Amino acid sequence: MSCQCTNEPACRTRTPEQAEKYNELERYISTIPLEKVPDRKRGYLIQILHKAQHIFGYLPEDVQKYIAERLKISHAEVYGVISFYSYFTDKPVGRYKINVCIGTACFVKGAGKVLEEFKRRLNIKEGETSGDGKFFLGSLRCVGACSLAPVVMVNDRVYGNVTAEKVGEILKECTD
Amino acid sequence: MTKIQTPAELKELAATLKNAPRPPVKLLVSMGTCGIAAGTADVLKAIREEVAERRLENAIEIVEVGCMGLCYAEPVLMLVDRESGKRLIYGDVTPQQVPAILNAGTAGAAPGTRTLERSWYYPECEAPAPGELQARIVLKNTGCINPEKIEEYLMNDGYAALAKVLTTMSPEEVVKLISDSGLRGRGGGGFPTGRKWSLAAAQPPGEKFIICNADEGDPGAFMDRAVLEGDPHSVLEAMAIGGYAIGAQTGVIYIRAEYPLAVKRLEIAIKQAEEYGFLGKNIFGSGFDFNIEIKFGAGAFVCGEETALIHSIEGKRGEPTVKPPFPAVSGLWGRPTIVNNVETYACIAAIVRNGAEWFRSIGTPGSPGTKVFALAGKISKVGLAEVPMGTTLRKIIYEIGDGIKNGRQFKAVQTGGPSGGCITAKNLDLPIDYEALKAIGSMMGSGGMIVMDEDDCMVNIAKFFLEFTLDESCGKCTPCRVGNRRMYELLEEITSGRGTMDTINKLKMLSATIKDTALCGLGQTAPNPVLSTMSNFEDEYLAHVQESRCPAGACTKLIHYEVTDRCVGCGLCLQRCPVNCITGERRERHLIDQNRCIKCGVCFMACKFHAIEKR
Known part of the structure; x- marks a missing residue:
């Protein structure tokens, strides 16, 4: 067809x-x-x-x-x-979709700091894609993995117990 | 596959399945979303390899199950000796531990592993056993059977309730049974399920719909996901029962797109149920036809509201509309429609099997049955717990959840998600049900419980919830769209030290107005977290506006970090600082450049000499 x-x-x-x-x-x-x-x-x-x-x-x-x-x-x-609907986007997104969970459980365990650190390192705001088209930074509400809070998802991979210090390591793992 | 036509055939099939020879030991592997995220898949692979290598196929049966509720210790394994009923539960399992665990079998704990207490989980019976805190009706099969095999559900009385309803009861009798049981909507509102059903059943015959609301949007609540991933057939069976009761032939499951595993398991379950003839045409030879389809959400919290959900299924923006007309009169495509939550459905089959009296005997007179709570936040044992209504928060938090993490002080627990409120230590001994929670300014909600300790600033928490509502507001009515934005800005003023007493008064006034005037539940309840934190923690608000001080040390604009004279100049903070704003020679006291400091707290946590102070 x-x-x-x-x-x-x-x-x-x-x-x-x-x-x-x-x-x-x-x-x-x-x-x-x-x-x-x-x-x-x-x-x-x-x-x-x-x-x-x-x-x-x-x-x-x-x-x-x-x-x-x-x-x-x-x-x-x-x-x-x-x-x-927040799931849909009409703008192209980066190859690595980084989503920081800011559900309540992640929030009380410091997801805000993790998100700030991503923003600072990538120099983009939430909902934006980096200039080279590599990273997209977003946030989402609760993936239901509250025991691992704070949680960051990079494409389909889940990183648990993330701290601001671990942000660098996560970005390093995103190699083409 | 032959279709099951009569209850007798179903009974025979269940008996055959039950009596089939099985290996003496059952090994349950928790393959829910959080288990998989924690690495259960690798453990399962190691188990399969070990079993194949040592030819243990006939000695151990591997069962992939959904969430066991022990999320804090994932990956979790459980060994069950079929004959003696003896159980061993392992937590934090690594693939390296697998050979030792299989070696030890059910005889005793393998060396070098962590075993978990059984009391947290697993009363097999549906009624609360003496001494057990939990009673499992909703989670009866979750974490116990393989959700991708209908046969395991059939062995556990699966579809027996549907057979009973279709062959021995009239639709009116079903509605009466559910009304008599006193079951109330578990999605949060607590509306009597029986009354909803009778309203739809009373509509003239014709096309009707029955919808399962699986758009679990409350952050921190994951019980619906656990049921759908662990026991999808229980929801399908209940929807068919409900369809028969109200005269609907089509069921729709509206599920979040964020739950791919639950969707996959539902799709498998629907296909299997159709193959056996539990869904489709002429079910159990009764002439009753029923089909179920799945519809996806796309990330909108407001779609948990039933009218918004219906619009979303119709392919529109998920905006709520004024009730009446109630969906039970005019819902999906203008037809009579029932919307119930996953957890509500998961109670139905048990009520049909055991009767209304039995259900009423559990819980409190006003709120019979059990409630599943998702424990999260600063609690030691994060996970799912199902307790009879009327259990006290203290029991849930301290006995099941094992208290606060790292020995910190309990401050509050938030229930009801962004629409709820916080409960303080003085109400810990209150037996909780729908009314009790409402009376103390919170609500049951879907059952998320976020525990907070002394490091959490309540003003900041209120701001967090408001930000959530702001994000999720559909923008249709002004009080919610503009009013909540303004409330957020006022809270922002307070947390950044610019607030005055006038700010607090404005907040109070605005809260009252929004509560009275917003169109739907989302807007009307949005001020709840603010009101409840204000009444319970007024001193914190006052500290922010009068002293420009955040007692919990969480509002970054009001704190700063300083190096004290305890500093030995080890240089650790200097290396760790992400913005390189710490300077100092080795063995000399370091200095933080306050202008460049982003207040991330990394230095504070890194310092081994407690030389950095938060002020």
Whole structure:
């Protein structure tokens, strides 16, 4: 199944790599029985966005428009959902996604200092990606590993009992 | 796989499974999220290799289980001797210890390991045994069976309650049973589950929905995750029972995207239940059809509120709407809908099996049953505990949780997450249930308990919770969007030493206004942490505004570090300082440049001579 978009100029300028990503997204969308529930299509929006973010790494405007078209809703509605939920992002993120847990348990054990240290070392704010596109720094609320507080997640890896001193070691482990 | 058509067939299957020959020793390996994060996967690999090498396949059965509740000691292993029932629990296991543990078997503890007390965990019976603090209804199977094998659930009375309901009870009888049991919503509000169900059941027949709220958003609460990862079938079974009771044929589980392991195990469980015919068409030959689908959240705390959750399932922004109409009348896609929490569902099958009277015999008259608490923060034994309602906080914190870490002084415990309040030492002996907690200015919430010690500044804690609400506010109503922002700014003034008595008065006034005017529960309860810390720890607020002093030494703007004359000039702090703001020759007293100091406290902790003071 190839991409179904009517956004022709954008479609033609896609690199083969990008086109393959769109095809993958379309393959996913085509497994959903959208036509069975014509007035409830919207119910699939969030899971499609999850998939799209997984494929593209983030949700660029072009992808948002593509999804809007497929669900026959406006681009504004899709963007409204993306901006509401903290899980979705419309900006590219770094290769190493550093997320400092600032749930209550981590907070009382000093997660704030750990976050400050990351900010200082990477010289970026929360929610930003470093200039070289290597690191993304974010925070999240509770991964449910409260016994290891404070917790830092780098991509899918969990670091427990992190202190400001250990920040340097964690960054050192992020080598391409 | 043949489908199970009648209760008799189910009974026979359970008996066959129970009587099948098994190795004499069972080895439980805790493979929940925190176990895996702590390194259980490596331990499991070591166990499998050791078992294969020594050909112990027929002597030891390895069972991967969900969270055992012993999070403080992960990775955790438990050996059970089937015949004698003898148990041995090991904590902080490393792959290197595995051969010794397998060598020792159930005879005694292996040398060089840490074993854990059993009293913390595992009364097998559903009723509280004398002398046991915990009673396990919700967590009966969690940490005990392999969640990815439906057969293990079937051996433990799995789906027997569903069979009983579908073949011997009318929907009205089911609703009455749940009403009689006095079960109340475990998500925090404590609304009687039976009343919710009867409201939906009374709606005219047609399409209805039953939803499981697995959007566990309270930071520090992880019991729902433990149930979904450790015993997913108990939730599926209860949803089918609820569906039958209210006349719904579709169940939806709304789960956080942050819980990938729980999602995976739910997907496996649904597939297995469909294969056996416990979900799908004509369940137990009763003519009742029921299917369950999974929907994902995307990181929005407010989606724990039922109307917001329903909007999120519909693919919209998860903003709450005014009730009435209640979802039980007009919910998902405008149809009658029930939303219950994971822990509530996990009680249902046990109530059906044992009756309403039995359930009422546990807990307090107003709040029957048990409650799972997630103990976290400055407590020695972080983990999950399930206790009958009416247990005192002292028992939970000091007997189950083993008191405060590092011998520090207990200061407060926060319950109810960002909407709750803090409870101080004077209320430690209060038997807790929904009403008791409300009376002292907190709430049950989903059951997170964050313990705080003398090093935590209560003003700072209140600010932390407000920051959370601020982040999560959907922005629809002004009191929450603007009011809470303003409250946060006032607290910021206090913690940075710029506050006055007027600031405190403004905070009080604003709290009252927001409580009265915000649209949904999130906004209405947002001032709770501020009000509760203010009434319990007024002296701390006053110290901040009148003396520019943070008694706990936590507000960084109000503290500074100084090197005293005890300094021997060892240079350790100088090396450790992340911003290189400490200077000094070797063997001479060092100096901290206050302008460049980021107050991280690394020097304070590194100094072996206690020469650095926090002021």
